[in-house]
Amino acid sequence: MINNKSLKTAILFRLVIPLLFFVIIDAVLSYFVTTHFVDQAYDRWLLDSVNSLAQEIKINNGQISVELPPAALEMFNWDEQDQTYFKINSSRNLLLAGEAKLPEFSTSGEMDWSQPVFFNARFNAQPVRIASMRMVFSDTDEVVYIHVAETMNKRNAMMVDILLSDLLPQLALVLISGIYLFSGLNRGLQPLHTLAKQIAGRSARDLNPIPETHVFIEVKTLTDTINTLLQQLTDAIETQQRFIANAAHQLRTPLAGLKLQAERALREQDIHAMQPALKQLQTSADRMSHLTSQLLVLAKSEPINHYELHPVDLAELTRQVCIAQVPKALQRDMEISLDNPPASIMILGDEILLTELMTNVLDNAVTYGHQAGNINVKLLDKPAPMLIIEDDGPGIAEAERAKVLERFYRIPGSSGDGCGLGLAIVKEIAELHHADVTLAKSAELGGLLIKVEFSGLVAD
Structure with a gap:
């Protein structure tokens, strides 16, 4: 599946969407805070109306009566935005004044009436806010409840005004920030576009490093990686x-x-x-x-090739290679001895290349060893898997040992018709397997000793 997602779009989404999320969270919090303080402000006005009605309640001859002058009634009708209703009733459920059907809060004895009570309800198919207060007169056993209700148009209008005054600047800030971020991203990503144009304008033969002038640190990581790849290709x-x-x-x-x-x-x-x-x-x-x-x-053993390495039994592979070299050794009356541990020695490697490595080393020993001579092959498993092959031939002078590992190098005056590739192949195959090749003089046979130590790719 091809992913054509834009880096610029991804960055914008990761920056702008959190901003919008925070604006939404702020709007929700602002709504509850605004509702609280708007209710507090208008509830004080409702309470003032309740207190005004409370002043009109009189006791005459032990009877409670409500005397509301026209001016007091006009107070409930002057508002053009909201409608105000009231109700005054006694503990005997006697309506003293106002709207009989106006909802009221629970008047059970368990209710704490030490403070005025505010609650929301519906009246005449409209949401209303109601303030209720209880009055107890010492001259009589009767309790009076005063309820004042008001529709919520002014409250809602004020909440909308406050929320808009808070939310609109934030949305404008998000919009301006988005435009600024978009512009900044265009400028910030310009080095990538320039880099893309430089690479696209190159010929297939131009493998020179990409210049890193005027490149940001993050882009420099990319150019360093590309330059490393170009160097590997070169x-x-x-x-x-x-x-x-x-x-x-x-x-x-x-x-x-x-x-x-x-x-x-x-x-x-x-x-x-x-x-x-x-x-x-x-x-x-x-x-x-x-x-x-x-x-x-x-x-095949070039470092540019890549192999999938598998567990290989080095002991069994060494035994097979020695058996394969026996016919050639018999032609020269040579004896190959193998000191092989009984247990398997597992390493990670390519079986074909490892076979070629051992074959080249043994072939050199047979070719350049003395007639009717001896070749000793040892395989050790500690401290690391190690292959040692030594012969009784003329050996290689210390000054020549590094050179014979190079391609097509032959020791001057050496016998045979080789082309100088055998030990070079051994070295490169060993490097592919993270192994070390050492050439020395054999202390036991007097000829050449070749040691290959497999310390990097030991199989579990």
Whole structure:
């Protein structure tokens, strides 16, 4: 699935949406706070009306009466936005004045009437706010309840005004912040666009590092990664070009020999006279076959290749390689001894490449060891898996040991028809397996000792 999500859009969403969320939370909190204080303000006015009505309650001859002059009644009708209602009744459920159906709070004895009571209700299909107060007269046993109700138009209008005055500036702030963030992101992401244009304008052969001038630290991390990749590609291409050049150079000699011997054989009329040329043809073909095989292994062991490593039994693999080299050793009357632990030694590796590593080391020992000589192969498992192969041949001088691990290097005056790739292959395969290769003089046989220590990829 292709993800075309914009980085700019993602950043904007992560910045603006939290702002909107905070504005919503603030609006909700503001609503409750505003409702509380608006109710407090208008409840005082309702309480003033209740106190005004309380002053009109009189006691005559032990009887409670309400005398409301016209001016007092007009007080409840002067408001153009809201309607006001009142009700005065006694504990005997006698209506003394006002609206008989006006809702009232519970008048049970459990109610605390030490303070006025405020509550919301509905009257005449409209929401109203009601203030109730109880009056006790010492001259009589009767209790009087005063209720004043008012519709909530002014309250609602004031709440809307306060909320809008609080919310609109915040929304404007979010809008301005969003525009500023959008503009800032465009400027901030400009180096990425410039970098993209620089890379898109390059040719496929231009692997020079990307310049890091005027680049932010976050973008510099990206350019460093790209430059590292470009350097790896450059190294890989150089390695391939060097390999192709070396291969062409090494193949040129046996191919020229094949051509020369073929021309020589064609000039001969007698089949017996062709025998030396044909023998040289076979030798050149064998050498070219061996060289081609080693070149292919060398190409496969290049560091640019990646392998999925699997557990390999190093003990069993060593035994099989030794058995495979026995026929060649018998041709020279050589003896191969194997000191192999009985238990398996598991490492992570590529079985084919490890086989080629051991084969090259043993092949060198058989090729350059003394006639009817000895080769000792030891495999240790502690402190780390270690392969040791030593022979009784002429060995390698200390000054030459580092050079023989290079490609196509042959010791001057050395015997055999090798091409200088065997130990180079051993080194590169060992490096792929994070192993160390050491060349030394064999203290036991006097020839060359090669030690390969597998310390980096031990299987569990």
